Amino acid sequence: MEHYIPRPVLAHIEDSQDAYAKKLIDFLKIPSISTLPAYSGDVRRAAEWLLKEAERLGFKGALYETPGHPVMYAGLCPYKDAPTLLVYGHYDVQPPDPVDQWCTPPFTPVIRDGNIFARGATDDKGQLLTFFNAIESILAMEGKPPLNIKIVMEGEEEIGSPNFMSFASGHRELLNADVAALSDGSKYRDDMPMICYGLRGLLYMQIDVYGPSHDVHSGLYGGAVANPAMALSWILGGLKDARGKVLIPGFYDSVHDIEPWEREEMAGLPFDEEAEKARLGVDALVPEEGYTVLESTRARPTLDINGIWGGFQGEGSKTIIPAQAGAKVSMRLVPDQDPGEIARLFERYVMSLAPCGVKVKVSTISSTGALIVPRDSVAIKAAERAIEEGFGRRPVFMRDGGSIGAVIALKAVGIDDILMLGWGDPGDQLHSPNEHFSLENFRRGTIAAASLIYGLAGIK
């Protein structure tokens, strides 16, 4: 196997594992929970921690204020003609609850059996630090990087990156780069590293249904006053059928069916349906008719109710026709589905399902397009070899069913080659109690990151 990384850099990485782990432990102690206002000071502290790290390595940077949490940017760009790599990551974390299900406290990092346990260990603090580690070892041995490096770290990824798009479009020059890279996901299987080349989009809507101006007695009015919860059920029940097909007219019009080569490639990947069912606690998986589970969750659009409410939710009984009912409904979109157009189709269809006697309001809460990145770029080739150098195995390619607003923002500022990597294992429990990241993946990810930096140096 060809090596990108100079031997002394590789040796420095290996020798620095204890120091790098200590640094990660220090970082993980900061409870940077972006969704809870009480922690906003800690979120800022995490941004400052990262800025200090970058400055220690010789980067120049600053925190950029947003209406929410700050964006940390730092650059080390000594060359005029060399390629520029933009490293993206996020320093915010999910809330740790249910806290009582953690074996050790979520913000007291502990190493057990080769894993470091803490909220944010794999998502994304441990993974983003692999790039800092790689840069530190490169600079320690060679004094300068082989290409220009920019680092942008946001503090609102876990709440849907509400401010990153406008930050990015307001700082196009700052973020300008040939390639962007992020490691904020996981391998396909512990022993199968993966490059993600596609994301689904997300269109998140709210439906509010209004009936009588106040809750009214179902004995006195039941039978003659339209019930908003019933109207909502008719509307929601009409959005999708039991075959998994979304019933909004026009929803599939711009959807390209999955290519035969892509279906074949997905079919070639191992997928243990029984294990998945056991892990989810369900009797059956229900993919869209005509598609496999992997196709349905990664490359097909779908619709889900994320929340529903109305009327009496307590114990026992309350005999009312509720004044109001509502639901959060989100759609995962695939490339060529325009979120704005789908939002219009959604609203028109919901209105057409509304029965007499109620008022219906439809609002868009957030909207992110889908994305496919080119698979045949030189950047992807470099990433494949970097992963092989770090993890000893060439990656598989897969699309992800989720949506990463920041990636869409990077695409929108003009970066076409976006490397969506993931050094974690699928069982790392991200967003769940006992989140962890293996020290082995931390080490291998650092090698892969260093390898990628050298590999990308030659692409221009």
Add this chain to the structure above:
Amino acid sequence: MEHYIPRPVLAHIEDSQDAYAKKLIDFLKIPSISTLPAYSGDVRRAAEWLLKEAERLGFKGALYETPGHPVMYAGLCPYKDAPTLLVYGHYDVQPPDPVDQWCTPPFTPVIRDGNIFARGATDDKGQLLTFFNAIESILAMEGKPPLNIKIVMEGEEEIGSPNFMSFASGHRELLNADVAALSDGSKYRDDMPMICYGLRGLLYMQIDVYGPSHDVHSGLYGGAVANPAMALSWILGGLKDARGKVLIPGFYDSVHDIEPWEREEMAGLPFDEEAEKARLGVDALVPEEGYTVLESTRARPTLDINGIWGGFQGEGSKTIIPAQAGAKVSMRLVPDQDPGEIARLFERYVMSLAPCGVKVKVSTISSTGALIVPRDSVAIKAAERAIEEGFGRRPVFMRDGGSIGAVIALKAVGIDDILMLGWGDPGDQLHSPNEHFSLENFRRGTIAAASLIYGLAGIK
């Protein structure tokens, strides 16, 4: 007009209005919300308050324990051969939510524009106290009642009287009476007092739908994991159609259609649809196809969703497939529909609507049959005249769309003549924010109650 009430008693009632209002305010301060376990101490406190009141008047009584809230019974039965009147009422109230829609706090009674505002003002604390007031004035002026009086007050009417039936059947001797009377409803119109001769039954069910064992990421699993909120929407949406017909197979099998004379009588009552729509804040009323609004709400069975929940209900977005969703669904039944049989039909049908990939649980929360009482009894004649004495106008007859489990229990212990009266106005907002009861109805109701006591004294 013939007077039943001796002049001194009438004068005492008129002179005691301030004192009676103060007593009501005192009673309304107790938040006796029967459905919320946190308030069970307050519910008991309301029972004790009533018992103390009855004992102060010379009654002998006690609280009778049940598996739920206690029943308060007190009797003043000095005669061997006189008729016995049983007064029924309930001292529990509905939850006050949504609390933020109250102009003044629900358990801080306030008099505004001749109305007393508080949860329970009209349903049923203000109305039941009219009998206490009447008895107090009678005893103050005459030293003894004109007939035997028994008072039974329960604390679980608002949760469907789950224990009153077994209490009643276990205390037949205690409750034995010639006539039962209750005032727990409203006039037909502010200026049209009413005697209710029929009630709908109530079957209150809960549907719980279970999906994955924990909330899962809708990006990772959307498209292949069955969504409990969607399953619930399909189930609920299938229970009733837009014409107002309940779709449960067999639901209408034992329903007798409304008699032509009864349809004619109802058609003869004034009904201002525009005013009703304005009061409810709706654009349209939606009676069952083939029936008027009055028929649909008073003499036809129907089905309503009283509450619905699942997943994320906060502001903004959370991208999950919820682990669980549920709903409260209740049906109003008419005579000859057996609640137990309808519960079986409901459960069977709900299960048939459940899609693959979720588990569905159906539970009965409460169940009460429907009732029609004789309209030509001497007790009814006495009630007609008492209402004329209190309210200055003879009552109309009407069936009520609501359900009073206790009435069914009284019927079951052998009391055929049950006088279902109602001193409230239709706009009293019972079960809604800003519930109130007018002091004028409180006064007139007290006179009518006293008149009824004297009128019934001669029926044996």
